[in-house]
Amino acid sequence: EAGVAQSPRYKIIEKRQSVAFWCNPISGHATLYWYQQILGQGPKLLIQFQNNGVVDDSQLPKDRFSAERLKGVDSTLKIQPAKLEDSAVYLCASSYSGTAQETQYFGPGTRLLVL
């Protein structure tokens, strides 16, 4: 079974530029998550989708971050404009239906460096 796919794997940009990340979840998984992991910290949830609807975006900095999941499959996360503190690994995860004890499967992440 194919895992969660993410691209690009690495991205270097200058502050104030824009960047977009792509995620393709495991086939059949209705729930998709975007996490931000800053060096030395655990992943922090940015946004959670159930199919193509947003379940939780309370920790998404909406002045600069946006995300969408058209057609309830692939998802993109965008940062515009980027700040130095956005340097982090952006992890996409998916799960079958989002129930409490369910396993989340993570993609390899996109490493973003903002200069």
Added chain:
Amino acid sequence: RKEVEQDPGPFNVPEGATVAFNCTYSNSASQSFFWYRQDCRKEPKLLMSVYSSGNEDGRFTAQLNRASQYISLLIRDSKLSDSATYLCVVRFRAGRRALTFGSGTRLQVQP
């Protein structure tokens, strides 16, 4: 106060040693508990879920103390391949299905 707190370590132990990690969480309404493992520059992967009665998976034993709001992970007979960061993870109730991670405890098993 952080929602999930862990000692960052590192814990440096020799092969064959037994090592234990603890984690505390702040929300008493927490519903589900997990330990994830994260290798250097890799994504987190589920190590094991943690149940109220305690559970074991080979050399790994997890315990949950709801009254004191802490979770533990015990690793027996440590292997070099156990070297990684261990993330304590909690899922809260009230519709939040996503996971809240601690900052992780780094383990280095030495030959």
